[in-house]
Amino acid sequence: MEMTTDALIAITVLWGFxxxxxxxxxxxxGAGFWSMFYINKEKxxxxxxxxxxxxPTWEVTNVFIVAIVVALVSFFPGATFILGTVLLxxxxxxxxxxxxxxxxxxxxxxxxxxxxxxxxxSGITGFLIPGLLILVLPLTHGGYITVxxxxxxxxxxxxxxxxxxxxxxxxxISSTLFLSSLLLADYSNVSDEPEAYYIYRRDALIMxxxxxxxxxxxxxTMRTEAAWLYTRMMxxxxxxxxxxxxxxxxxxxxxxxxxxxxRTGRPRIAVIAIVVQYLLASYAYxxxxxxxxxYPDVTIQSGxxxxxxxxxxFITYIIGFxxxxxxxxxxxxxxxxxxxxxxxxxx
Amino acid sequence: xxxxxxARSLFGTTMGFHIIFATLGVGLPLMILCAELxxxxxKDRDYAIMAKRWTKGQAVLLGVAIPTGTIAGVQLxxxxxxxxxxxxxxxxxxxxxxxxxxxxxxxxxxxxxYAYDRLTPRMRIFSVTLVMLGAAxxxxxxxNVHAFEGTPAGFRILNGEITDVxxxxxxxxxxxxxxxxxxAVSAFMTGAFIIASIAAYKMLRxxxxxxxxxxxxxALMMGLVIGGIFxxxxxxxxxxxxxxxxxxxxxKLAAAEGLFETQSHAPFTLGGFTDRETQTxxxxxxxxxxxxxxxxxxxDTVVIGLNDFPEEYWPPLFVHTLFNVMIIIGTFxxxxxxxxxxxxxxLKKDRFPKVFMWAFVLSGPLSLIAVEFGxxxxxxxxxxxxxxxxxxxxxxVTSSEQIGVxxxxxxxxxxxxxxxxxxxxxxYFKKNPVEKDIAKAANKDINV
Ligand code: HDD
Ligand code: HEM
Ligand code: HEM
Numbered sequence: 001m002e003m004t005t006d007a008l009i010a011i012t013v014l015w016g017f018x019x020x021x022x023x024x025x026x027x028x029x030g031a032g033f034w035s036m037f038y039i040n041k042e043k044x045x046x047x048x049x050x051x052x053x054x055x056p057t058w059e060v061t062n063v064f065i066v067a068i069v070v071a072l073v074s075f076f077p078g079a080t081f082i083l084g085t086v087l088l089x090x091x092x093x094x095x096x097x098x099x100x101x102x103x104x105x106x107x108x109x110x111x112x113x114x115x116x117x118x119x120x121x122s123g124i125t126g127f128l129i130p131g132l133l134i135l136v137l138p139l140t141h142g143g144y145i146t147v148x149x150x151x152x153x154x155x156x157x158x159x160x161x162x163x164x165x166x167x168x169x170x171x172x173i174s175s176t177l178f179l180s181s182l183l184l185a186d187y188s189n190v191s192d193e194p195e196a197y198y199i200y201r202r203d204a205l206i207m208x209x210x211x212x213x214x215x216x217x218x219x220x221t222m223r224t225e226a227a228w229l230y231t232r233m234m235x236x237x238x239x240x241x242x243x244x245x246x247x248x249x250x251x252x253x254x255x256x257x258x259x260x261x262x263r264t265g266r267p268r269i270a271v272i273a274i275v276v277q278y279l280l281a282s283y284a285y286x287x288x289x290x291x292x293x294x295y296p297d298v299t300i301q302s303g304x305x306x307x308x309x310x311x312x313x314f315i316t317y318i319i320g321f322x323x324x325x326x327x328x329x330x331x332x333x334x335x336x337x338x339x340x341x342x343x344x345x346x347x
Numbered sequence: 348x349x350x351x352x353x354a355r356s357l358f359g360t361t362m363g364f365h366i367i368f369a370t371l372g373v374g375l376p377l378m379i380l381c382a383e384l385x386x387x388x389x390k391d392r393d394y395a396i397m398a399k400r401w402t403k404g405q406a407v408l409l410g411v412a413i414p415t416g417t418i419a420g421v422q423l424x425x426x427x428x429x430x431x432x433x434x435x436x437x438x439x440x441x442x443x444x445x446x447x448x449x450x451x452x453x454x455x456x457x458x459x460x461y462a463y464d465r466l467t468p469r470m471r472i473f474s475v476t477l478v479m480l481g482a483a484x485x486x487x488x489x490x491n492v493h494a495f496e497g498t499p500a501g502f503r504i505l506n507g508e509i510t511d512v513x514x515x516x517x518x519x520x521x522x523x524x525x526x527x528x529x530x531a532v533s534a535f536m537t538g539a540f541i542i543a544s545i546a547a548y549k550m551l552r553x554x555x556x557x558x559x560x561x562x563x564x565x566a567l568m569m570g571l572v573i574g575g576i577f578x579x580x581x582x583x584x585x586x587x588x589x590x591x592x593x594x595x596x597x598x599k600l601a602a603a604e605g606l607f608e609t610q611s612h613a614p615f616t617l618g619g620f621t622d623r624e625t626q627t628x629x630x631x632x633x634x635x636x637x638x639x640x641x642x643x644x645x646x647d648t649v650v651i652g653l654n655d656f657p658e659e660y661w662p663p664l665f666v667h668t669l670f671n672v673m674i675i676i677g678t679f680x681x682x683x684x685x686x687x688x689x690x691x692x693x694l695k696k697d698r699f700p701k702v703f704m705w706a707f708v709l710s711g712p713l714s715l716i717a718v719e720f721g722x723x724x725x726x727x728x729x730x731x732x733x734x735x736x737x738x739x740x741x742x743x744v745t746s747s748e749q750i751g752v753x754x755x756x757x758x759x760x761x762x763x764x765x766x767x768x769x770x771x772x773x774x775y776f777k778k779n780p781v782e783k784d785i786a787k788a789a790n791k792d793i794n795v
Contacts, residue, residue, distance in 0.1 A: 055461055056461045059409065060450070060453045060457065062413055063449045066420055066446060067446045069420055070420070070442045070445075072424075073424055073431050073434065073439065074435050074439030075435075076435070077431065077432040080431055080432060081431070082428075084431060085746060087425060088745055088747040088749075088750075092425065095417065095422070096757065096760050099411075099418060099760055100764075102413060103410045103767065103768070104767070106409070107407070107410060107767055110403075110771050110774075111774050111775065112778075113774075152746070154747075305435055305436050305439065306436045306437070306509065308514055309435075309440075309514045312440055312514040312515060313514075316444055316447075317443070320443075320446070323451075324447060324451070324454075327450065327454045330458065331454045331457065334465070335461070335462070
């Protein structure tokens with residue numbers, strides 16, 4: 001199947017957004033979960049650390065999900081047509097959860113007397129969202145969409161009972177908890193909060209192997225359920241092996257002593273290694289998936305937008321990022337790089 | 348109810364809910380910016396307190412504005428997949444550019460709210476300015492898609508295929524500037540009157556506490572001045588919007604006016620209900636010749652009536668009422684703000700009469716009603732088209748079922764969020780009354 005450079009650029013941009021969102025959202029939803037989980041341990045500051053990360057970032061994270069939808073619609077209107085049709089029910093469920101989650105997250109920071117109840121609502125709903133969101137992936141592997149009289153229909157029940165789809169769900173939830181605890185470990189380390197640090201370090205050490213296991217489950221079940229994708233992914237085996245290797249690097253980093261802080265573990269190295277791990281694995285997955293958007297009906301070519309529109313969009317992407325880049329830097333400096341903000345004791 | 352009606356009700360409910368928070372998200376940042384500027388200019392701490400309190404309110408509202416907007420965006424693709432296919436091919440630019448506007452707003456809103464104490468006054472003003480520009484730009488850009496639906500441009504459909512796509516021609520479609528400007532200025536106006544409403548209510552409550560009374564009077568005057576300016580702009584620009592309809596969507600204007608026969612010297616009918624059988628507006632007040640004048644700036648402008656169009660293309664006739672309410676509210680609020688300003692600044696009166704005060708209290712809710720009615724008029728008045736004269740709403744609706752259940756679920760969640768947001772705002776401002784902020788500011792003065 002032929003793929004033009006335009007379509008390849010477009011799918012790369014889309015994939016980039018999906019990757020950034022996947023990382024930011026797991027941290028976002030995971031932080032929400034942990035801030036709920038540790039809400040009764042007032043002494044450790046674990047909840048405060050999670051909130052300090054969450055408060056300024058959830059809005060920015062949310063823009064990425066909108067950016068994904070917009071990139072999908074504008075680059076691949078043909079795929080949007082089918083996805084839009086079959087995703088009505090699961091998509092709406094995600095939207096409903098997202099609305100409750102964002103709303104109550106904000107409310108919980110304002111209405112202090114009801115903070116606990118509100119945090120529970122946002123923590124639990126947020127924790128379910130990644131599990132539902134990821135269902136879009138197995139959906140595109142084929143077999144769950146039937147066509148009757150030219151109308152596309154989702155076989156929701158067979159999707160929800162497929163071992164492969166369920167492995168994806170389990171993977172999404174465990175990696176949400178894994179990535180977020182790892183990031184929060186790093187965040188508490190920089191913030192000089194040793195108690196919170198050791199809590200999140202422990203959580204990361206538990207969740208890491210579990211999510212790796214889930215990833216293996218995905219591959220195992222994919223072999224029977226989406227054989228085409230499995231065989232193609234095996235062509236990218238070196239990437240997958242590299243991905244497991246970086247996982248091990250992260251694991252080792254969490255046990256190395258740090259001379260600077262005097263604590264066990266070098267969380268910054270671990271975070272970087274894990275991001276590289278996900279990058280390698282999702283590159284192998286994405287590459288193997290091409291040229292299909294939805295197997296076997298829609299390829300990136302068949303659903304592609306009008307070339308004139310693509311060109312105009314491409315220009316705005318370049319200008320847009322040139323304008324936004326300083327904004328992101330400033331934002332990073334304010335909330336991730338400012339020691340004073342990170343070390344504030346009581347907020 | 349049939350499938351199409353349910354889908355329209357679901358989308359309309361989402362939009363009707365989002366627009367409340369979205370409009371305030373555009374209007375309040377302007378008020379916050381003005382308060383910051385006034386504070387820098389006068390060094391009167393009351394303005395800094397206002398900016399801080401309004402920002403808190405705005406941050407809470409964003410908790411609903413953002414998820415409902417996300418819902419709106421995704422629902423467009425879920426409910427109207429055929430429509431979004433055309434938009435993706437032809438009119439993707441505004442959606443794309445809107446993302447940058449969202450980013451700017453989200454980044455600088457977080458910076459302004461969570462790094463407030465670490466910013467210099469100039470950086471604060473810079474941040475709020477970007478928040479305001481980001482919000483206004485997102486409103487303008489999304490409205491551009493709506494404008495495109497009414498006056499499509501930049502493509503042709505040949506045998507079902509989309510060809511000759513010119514995305515910039517689609518972007519600068521004929522009604523873009525007028526419509527986007529109307530939405531922006533009406534949002535600024537609404538933000539200002541909402542502030543005026545709250546301030547007036549608080550003044551009624553704190554008649555005997557001079558300090559608080561003065562504080563709220565400053566906020567009221569700000570609201571009235573800014574609201575007054577923007578309501579004038581809204582009205583002038585609304586006049587242009589009507590002329591745009593006259594040129595590009597004549598059946599919408601005819602339905603808005605309940606005009607059945609094509610005529611010059613057409614009358615403008617205020618109020619009343621359009622009756623399909625007798626082809627008249629029952630109970631309305633007719634102002635002779637005015638409609639012709641509004642449509643083309645001269646009394647002998649010929650205005651096309653509904654009978655010149657096949658009945659299946661008629662918009663629903665109740666849009667007449669929506670259009671009228673919007674205009675009446677607009678006119679009333681212009682008069683109200685001028686009267687309030689004259690009373691205070693020229694007659695130098697210290698207190699406002701009670702009727703005045705209650706009218707101020709109503710001004711914010713009235714603006715919001717005008718926004719709601721204006722939108723329902725604009726979207727429903729386009730029926731049966733989703734893209735005027737090119738694509739019918741009935742042809743683009745999703746083929747998936749169970750919209751009824753979703754409609755109930757979404758309405759439920761909007762109800763929960765709507766109630767919760769009101770309770771949270773009441774709770775917060777009850778816990779942190781103005782007195783507390785004033786005292787805090789005074790202490791700071793001593794410390795400095
Ligand atoms: C505070 C709110 C407000 C106020 C006071 C007015 N409007 Fe408005 N109007 C809107 C808020 C609004 C809106 C909600 O923003 C709409 C919906 C769609 C749009 O473009 O703007 C709108 C639409 C809208 C349209 C339809 C545009 C279309 O169908 O595309 C017309 C013709 C007018 N307005 C005209 C007026 C006139 C002559 C006014 C006289 C004072 C007026 N509006 C006051
Ligand atoms: C935010 C304020 C808005 C409100 C309150 C609103 C209201 C509505 C309502 C009530 C409907 C159903 C129409 C009917 O059944 O008669 C509708 C339909 C629709 N609106 Fe709007 N709308 C708003 C803004 C927009 C904007 C900015 C766009 C452009 C992106 C838009 C695009 C649509 C589309 C595509 C439909 C569905 C197809 C149709 O019924 O024509 N709306 N809207
Ligand atoms: C004219 C009516 C509308 C106005 C004035 C408006 C304005 C706004 C504003 C001010 C926000 C908050 C932005 C932020 O803080 O990031 C917002 C959010 C949003 N709106 Fe609307 N909007 C309108 C209609 C729509 C429609 C029709 C859609 C769907 C296509 C939409 C999609 C969104 C999305 C996706 C968000 C969330 C952005 C985020 O994640 O930050 N809006 N809107």
